[in-house]
Amino acid sequence: xxxxxxxxxxxxxxxxxxxxxxxxxxxxxxxxxxxxxxxxxxxxxxxxxxxxxxxxxxxxxxxxxxxxxxxxxxxxxxxxxxxxxxxxxxxxxxxxxxxxxxxxxxxxxxxxxxx
Amino acid sequence: xxxxxxxxxxxxxxxxxxxxxxxxxxxxxxxxxxxxxxxxxxxxxxxxxxxxxxxxxxxxxxxxxxxxxxxxxxxxxxxxxxxxxxxxxxxxxxxxxxxxxxxxxxxxx
Numbered sequence: 333x334x335x336x337x338x339x340x341x342x343x344x345x346x347x348x349x350x351x352x353x354x355x356x357x358x359x360x361x362x363x364x365x366x367x368x369x370x371x372x373x374x375x376x377x378x379x380x381x382x383x384x385x386x387x388x389x390x391x392x393x394x395x396x397x398x399x400x401x402x403x404x405x406x407x408x409x410x411x412x413x414x415x416x417x418x419x420x421x422x423x424x425x426x427x428x429x430x431x432x433x434x435x436x437x438x439x440x441x442x443x444x445x446x447x
Numbered sequence: 448x449x450x451x452x453x454x455x456x457x458x459x460x461x462x463x464x465x466x467x468x469x470x471x472x473x474x475x476x477x478x479x480x481x482x483x484x485x486x487x488x489x490x491x492x493x494x495x496x497x498x499x500x501x502x503x504x505x506x507x508x509x510x511x512x513x514x515x516x517x518x519x520x521x522x523x524x525x526x527x528x529x530x531x532x533x534x535x536x537x538x539x540x541x542x543x544x545x546x547x548x549x550x551x552x553x554x555x556x
Binding site: 372373374375376377390422433434435436437438439440441 | 451478480482488489490491492495497534536538542543544545546547548549
């Protein structure tokens with residue numbers, strides 16, 4: 333295994349509740365990413381991190397926040413979940429985010445359902 | 448934003464060859480990736496092309512034409528385990544990946 337785990341793997345929650353998804357890596361990779369995957373869409377980047385406390389927005393960042401206080405952990409928070417945030421969320425890591433050969437290793441995914 | 452297009456679904460026969468095409472906008476190109484994703488699982492890296500031509504890796508090959516904004520993934524000697532979605536992704540000028548929606552490949556005996 334690549335040493336990247338996501339938790340929880342499945343979660344059902346209600347509209348308006350806060351949700352935090354955790355990504356943990358043991359590879360000491362600098363770059364970490366949160367994507368969402370929905371039918372009919374490609375993977376869409378939510379936020380990414382290029383180091384401890386260094387994060388930036390992706391193309392679909394509204395309604396999401398992230399934190400990275402340690403190299404190994406990258407948290408994704410939905411402050412007030414909405415039904416449109418029902419999705420499968422993938423965390424990914426890479427060694428070389430700023431170069432062409434940026435191969436991503438993905439976690440197993442977290443399936444979130446917002447009722 | 449950039450568009451990246453690939454067929455939604457393809458069907459092929461076990462033992463045959465299949466070619467999955469991907470087209471992308473050519474501005475700000477920094478590489479073309481292919482990933483494989485089995486149903487309910489994470490995407491896994493297959494190939495990376497940054498120069499024109501064919502890169503062969505066992506039963507899988509990937510081709511790139513930068514001037515045409517075109518890539519394809521060629522799968523030979525298809526096996527049932529090759530049933531999966533194949534994701535094409537273009538790295539843009541900011542080194543961000545732009546993903547296609549994926550091609551679901553169905554292999555029939």
